[in-house]
Amino acid sequence: MSRPFLVGTSPAVLREWAKSHDLPAFRGTQIADWVYKKGIVEPERMNNLPLPVRELIGNEFLAPGTAVTETAGSGDGTEKLLLTLQDGETIEMVLIPAEERLTFCLSTQVGCPVQCRFCASGRDGLIRNLAAGEILEEFLLGCSRAGRRPDNLVFMGIGEGLLNFRELAATLEVLSSPEGFGMSPRRITVSTSGYVPGMLKFAELEREFTLAISLHAPDDETRSRLIPDKLRYPVAEIMAAADLYLRKAGRMVTLEYTLLEGFNDTPPHARALGALAVRHRCKVNLIPYNSTGGEFRRPSRQAIREFEETVAAAGAHVTVRVERGAKSVAACGQLRTRAKHPDS
Template identity: 40%
Template sequence: MATSSLRLLTVFGEKRYTPMFDKNTPDLADPALLVPGHLNLYSCPMESGTERTPLRDFSLEELVAYFTSLGEKPFRARQVFQWMWQKGATEFSQMTNISRSLIQRLETIATLDRTEVVFISQSPASETRKLLLRLQDGKTVETVLIPEESRVTVCLSSQVGCGLDCDFCATGKMGLLRNLTAGEITDQLRQVMAISSRPVTNIVFMGMGEPFHNYSAVLKAADMMHDELAYGTGARRITISTSGLVPQIKQFAEENRRYKLAVSLNATVDEQRNVLMPINKKWNISALMDACKYYTEKTHNMLTFEYVLMAGINDTLQDARRLIQIARPVFCKVNVIPYNDINGTYRRPADEKIEAFLQELSKGNFPLTVRWSRGGDIDAACGQLATQTKKMQPGFNPIET
């Protein structure tokens, strides 16, 4: 879907955009539909008192089992899986190589439930775009498309809100509303691909939520995106980022998953990390490092430590030296992210301070990268998303058609 296929609607003075081809999208111009409780008018109707089965939540293997239970051949499941994801079908009737009788049957017993675009905002300073997507229950999540010269990255959400309450994070302020399903996670990629003029090359789970708090759905979604009949994204182009859930890091190692792992470190002493990331009170830096070493030794995969650099908090030369001591024993690279200002509490350090920190850190014997947050001006930097459902904030430029 090109951006020109979006239609502009005005709701209570706000501009919103919905895909034109999507016949099931409710007319947002009707204020009655925005009253809480009315959105379920568009949830799937029941068939003989039984809820229809949402097919997007099925892995390919599960879809094959479902079709087999219907007395259908496995190749039919593969065709439907490919239509749902790779071909972007939103209605069974679009599946032109499926028999009419099977389409009619699926329309009765199953659904292609999906997210709906509420609005898309464009960074004035870059090509970064942020999508606000509405789920079937009316809750919203954000997904970010970050085109760069050599790659196109998508930042996915794994939960509505987050329960970990990191002090510097906008999403943490929302609390945890619920986990996303594998279908809702994968559907974010479908929506982003529909508006991207270039193929998506990299996927990062760094949006709203702690991915390892929703472990099975996140891994299932990654497997679905990796599948050749969906998007065929290479396993080493999918990165899962955790705030440091030790049992899940060990589980990830034991399952020998091929996806990349990133760990948000952000501090070098427990007193500091306890404040920034309260999860540290449960698993402190020492326990976290033991889990990280276990992961790299078990899988022989390099992991990435993310370090959000905040003025006056964790940006001294002493912090850099401690970070070297912590990171050195682990097969890792370190990614420094100068903070993206979103509230009055934390600030990005001055450029000279950032340079001095990086200079000191470069003495470590590990690869070092810096991510100057793309889309910081639209609150789109990963781990710094906040839901914008009610109000568009300064810096948001709705895409004009």
């Protein structure tokens, strides 16, 4: 991939590019307007540019290479898209409309090296990282599917985004810069499985992005039964990195907690989680598990309510994720897994 992606190339660079080809700088501005104001990256659609300029763009930048190849909707409007990349690999993104707000859930890697035991996305491990241009194309395909820009973005799709830090940081810059897509960093959430080196780098950006930690267990022993050793960090180190993030970014961190019957849903787990959240000034978001047909089960409604009440009784701010897309192949990675392993 020696040619750059058009999306992700800044307006300033596009103006320099125009000048370097003996074109007036405003041609660069026109191209940037197509990409960042209209969300259009195909040069043939840039109809205020002379044909030779459109051809030049086609020769010097990568043609958009990602396409929607399958969709799965559910009755509540949530829609999951299977996207096929230029090299034939697949990722997923989800469009989630709720109360007049639209959220996109984006992927950052093809497959995932963390391989949490309850997650279909990690089943085959990491295939490769996504380039920033690919993540931005994912964003644009969602915009074109929805017919508008999202209000919120969450990087909670396939992959551990902080293990692809350079491309993720470049993506966040384009999404949030006024010269790019101009989104408020507060409306962009990056989720991590607790990859501490990435959390420390993310804190050093000192930007107001939202950080969500997929903790899933308040203690190392329970966590070790859910997340393999190779990329699992001690809870104490994860929480120290969360403290740093609060200091540097000035944003409260959210602890995401997938509730799995019989694994992490007991009263002692709830009390420990509540205490951890209060001590580190974090919010808690409980996610009742969506079955992938494996060894894990979703707790009963009663058990979920009792867990929530126990966390709240510790003094923590706690919410339960509203279930969306339950009737579609909704859990992270399931659409892609079905495409890759049609017999499973």
